Amino acid sequence: MDFARVMDVLVICVPVFAVLGLGKLLGIKGKINEGHCQFINWLVYTFSLPSLIFNEVVRQRFDMFLDPALLLMPLAGIAVMVTVTMGIAKIAGYKGGFAAAFVFGTFWPNATYVGLPLCQNAFGPEGLAKAAIYNGFVLPFVIVAGYLLIGFYGAGDGNIKIGERIKNAFINPILLSAVVGIVIALIAEQFRSPEGELNLPMPVLASAELSGSFLKLIGSMGLPLALLSIGASLKWEQTRSHLGALSWSVGCKLLVHPLLTLLLILLFCPEADAVTKGVAVILTGTPSAVAMYVISCQLGVERGFVSSMLVLSTALSVITIPIWVYVVTGL
Template sequence: MIELLSLGREIGVLFIYVFFGWLGRRAGILDAGTDRAVSSLVFYFTMPALTVTSMSLKISTGQLYEGLLILAGSLVLVTLSYLFILPVSRLLRVDGPAEDSFRFGTIFGNVTYVGFPVCYILFGKIGIFYAALYSLGHNLLFWTLGVWMICRRQGGGFRWREALNINVISIVTGFLLALGHVQLPRLLFEPLNGLGEATIPLALLLIGSMLAEKDFKSLLTSKLVYQSTVIKLLMLPALTLALLHLAPFFSPTGKTVLLLEMAMPAAALAPTVARKYNAGYGFLSRVVVFTTLLSLFTLPVFAWLARY
């Protein structure tokens, strides 16, 4: 129990930033325009810098090998989640456009804005290294399978240029640096490292501001939001934990990163993508807010369970 509380405290520290973001939005210091600016700053500058510098480490052969396994694991786990949610959504009698939003919001998680900070605070830069490789597989499926899911009724399709966004490119670049044991020169590493360190507070402030934008009463009136939350935060991580017991080749760190990434709240970008394709972005916004709030309690539990 003491260990569980300790993990909860470590992860709970991150949500202090979320609270400050919420407070800033309520006080009128932050607004929708600020959110867009911060989101762009994180997406195009600080997140890629954090990814590259976190991979500019002295990585052992074993860690590189495990990183590849985590990359493969992310592709397998997200694909299995998709196969799992197909019959579940039918069983719950979710159909029409709501079915696409339900599946999209339940399968894909916030593996960067929340995943990176959690893995960093628990494991340091090796945690970011593993989380970035998980994110690579996850994001490739997000921008291909995910976008197809959300826009298929509108006759649209994904664009490869979106799948190959700057964050995917930075992950690939960082991994190649790690693979070749290439260390960035100090003149380049220090400014990138300083920029990357801003990712954690900025990303979490952004989530807090987003939470303050929503009406909490609307979160309590949607049965579908509850169902999506239970599957996203409890069922899929529990199934992942069971599968990881059948894969003893992961280290405790690798196992925990995989489990925590699968236990992340719904992807913060999901409503944005849905809005772009005129899909169910209102439902997805509620799912993002509700799962982000409840993940404060579920993430420490799964971080603790991963150690056994």
């Protein structure tokens, strides 16, 4: 074992989980309540993360946005897991909301609130940029898959039709900030020299630099706030009657999906660079998403089971994510 790399892993992972723990402690002490979490989530989702994602995406060369290793291989891994898990649900006789949660719990990652700071710590600005692109384009498909599974199993009691919810999954600040950033990056590509320098008037470059500094400041505050909110929101509700199903869903989320993603990249995208492989594996290996729990509560889909997946996957990710970070930093 390379102990120097172990120390690097600790530097990457410990601050993220320490802030999560601080959020949990503040929640226990009553310093962060549900109202605070709702405001933090609104602020982060509407302003901070879109600013962060736009600011990182707009700086990138356009060829980064067409990377199948980053965008297609994680989705292929999801397709494999969904097929297998739906078969298990059928054999086990799972139905309705429980079946839907059992399946979507295997792949719905917290790639934004947990994934972004991890990728930033692990790979710097390039890792953050790739993670932002993943969030902008892979996560909407993840959310849509969750809604489709809820509809397929006839679960949920929400008043909004499934089509409207799918549309909302694609029209959101995270995706829009990534799309706008890509459009501007494509336009800027026409003014780049072969060395990558932008050939634009000085006032334009100065304005872009000032705007970027503002967006970076707004965006950087979102990551620690999001982690505090997640920590304060973690609540264990019930698991005793479904330990087998819970173990499968959480095991797929933390171990099987990142492993499948890595194997698919090595098999079909062997030319992928180390940062791309690392970001894809880290993001697919993040714990269950808070959005998964929120949507389940809104639709009345197995709140207790989904809450247990969120808590257990977050707790176990303290062990699994450092392992994945150790693996990918050695690629």
